[in-house]
Amino acid sequence: MQATKTPVLEAVNISKSYGEKQVLADVSFSAEEGEFVCIVGPSGTGKTTLLRTLSALGTANSGEVRVNGTAITRPPAEVSVVFQDYSRSLMPWMRVGKNIELPLRRYKLSPAERATRVTEALRDVGLEHAKDLYPWEMSGGMQQRAAIARSLAYRPQVLIMDEPFASVDAQTRADLEDLMLDIRARLGVTIVLVTHDIEEAVYLGDKVIVLSGRPASVSATVDVPLGRTRDQISTKSRPDYLELRAKIHAMIMQSPSSVSG
Amino acid sequence: MSxxxxxxxxxxxxxxxxxxxxxxxxxxGSSIFFPPLSQILERFQELWLFALVPEHVVPSLQSILWGLGISIVLGVGLGVLLGLNGYVATAVNPVLQFLRYLPAVALLPLAIQLIGIGQEMRVTIIVLGALWPILLNTIDGVRGISPGLVDVARSNRLRPFDWIFRVVIPSASPQIFAGIRASLAVSVILMFASELLGASRGIGYFILEAQRQFSLPEMWSGMILLGIIGYALNVVLMAIEYFALAWHRKARI
Incomplete structure (x- = not known):
């Protein structure tokens, strides 16, 4: 809520078309340092396109993405992406420790420093014991934790996550959600999480950006005043949580995108 | 166990x-063309365990190993370059396909003319034949890399070196190995053919000489040796592949 501070990540009037088809129209929002921002919208609203633009993996037709106030044109060191498809995001020919180390190789770190970073990152996600496993020896939840560790190891300011928990079971999903809250609290990293799950967005976010329409634009930015400590059971039974959830649900239902299917 | x-x-x-x-x-049997196997094996033991090994087996193996080695380095190197540059690969593909189906033995007379009958000529001929399966398979493997991995590499800002040696090549390695296996078979054939035409040592030369001197048991023993060498080389390659691609085998189970 510090309006004077430069946001860590800022999307300014992003528009994107694929040929004739416009996907994003004037999408703007910002994320402050340490903020947990959830972008929620129904499937097919261009969430992935937005994410690719935010991480400079894709380019917008107009508008810009700023990191600490500077427009980016290529993937910046301050931003790391955790992809939805964890099974294709880790290298199956490398053990988990090597996977995490891979992005660190470009930095001038001594082997000892590198090893420390890997160990720390594994500890941050609760995978201390998994350093020497191959990705395919682990469950989906563990693989996604390893992918998160790889992102954390080079200490980005912003973590962008694309439906990161879409393909794990409910219990694992809850664990991973709490892990992300914990990581934000401990490491102070800014998290921008894209999801179609309203419940998840309200549970995790300090702020929920509602994306709707075709082409998609930001139909609302909803603050989530639930405090930074959340709990799967008590938070999710609070009246204000339920109210917010219903409110955002109504916004998405009203939007033309869900009508046109 | 059973x-x-x-x-x-x-x-x-x-x-x-x-x-x-x-x-x-x-x-x-009384046919001099098909001597008793016992006689062939006797001769095999006299000649190949290990009296003539330095003179005839070593040069042949050297030709194969050099030829295959150079083919692997060139094939993987060029294959990665072409595979990462899709348009270039598309542009050169017809030429590659042509060269691939041009039998390298057809180049033997020219190679002998240009390079002579030394080992360089034989290695060159092997490379000219064994390069293509590795090259084409590498291009295929590199082009088939999952777009997800490309995103991961870009967003993690991998160095080009790490991108190529720790992501692209391992990712393409199953196809690369398939290419090497095909190239090994080609190498053995070309080693033999080039020794028939231009050599004074080597298994191919030995077999031809034995035939010319009507020493048919010797000739047969050379043929058996050739089969054993080809088989053994393949076993070695399969063993390397078994370990190098353990991840690939297990990741799919």
Missing amino acids: SRLARLLVPALLPLILILAWWYASAG
Whole structure:
């Protein structure tokens, strides 16, 4: 809520078309340092396109993405992406420790420093014991934790996550959600999480950006005043949580995108 | 335990039957073209364990190893370059396909003319034939890399070196190995053919000489040796592949 501070990540009037088809129209929002921002919208609203633009993996037709106030044109060191498809995001020919180390190789770190970073990152996600496993020896939840560790190891300011928990079971999903809250609290990293799950967005976010329409634009930015400590059971039974959830649900239902299917 | 034993025995069964059949069929034979197997094996032991190994086996193996080695380095190197530049690969593809189907043995006379009959010529001929399967498979493997991995590499800002050696090549390695296996077979053929035409040492030369001197048991022993060498090289390659691609085998289970 510090309006004077430069946001860590800022999307300014992003528009994107694929040929004739416009996907994003004037999408703007910002994320402050340490903020947990959830972008929620129904499937097919261009969430992935937005994410690719935010991480400079894709380019917008107009508008810009700023990191600490500077427009980016290529993937910046301050931003790391955790992809939805964890099974294709880790290298199956490398053990988990090597996977995490891979992005660190470009930095001038001594082997000892590198090893420390890997160990720390594994500890941050609760995978201390998994350093020497191959990705395919682990469950989906563990693989996604390893992918998160790889992102954390080079200490980005912003973590962008694309439906990161879409393909794990409910219990694992809850664990991973709490892990992300914990990581934000401990490491102070800014998290921008894209999801179609309203419940998840309200549970995790300090702020929920509602994306709707075709082409998609930001139909609302909803603050989530639930405090930074959340709990799967008590938070999710609070009246204000339920109210917010219903409110955002109504916004998405009203939007033309869900009508046109 | 019994199933493991069976797995070892079953593949050995047919070769054993064939050897026995050969043994008895040739035992009393009077044809000088098909000497008794016992005689061939006797000669085999005299010649190849290990009297003539330095003179004839070593140069042949050297040709194969050099030829295959150079083919792997060139094929993987060029294959990665072409595979990462899709348009270039599309542009050169017709030429590659042409060269691939041009039998390298057809280049032998030219190679002998240009390079002479030394080992360089034989290695060159092997490379000219063995390069293509590796090159084409590498291009295929590199182009087939998952777009997800490309995103991961870009967003993690991997160095080009790490991108190529730790992501692209390992990712393409199953296809690369398939190419190397095909190239090995080609290498053995070309080693032999080039020794028939232009050599004074080597297994191919030996077999041809034995035939010319009508030493048919010797000739047969050379042919058996050639088969054993090809088979052994393949076993070595499969063993390397078994370990190098363990991740690939296990990741799919």
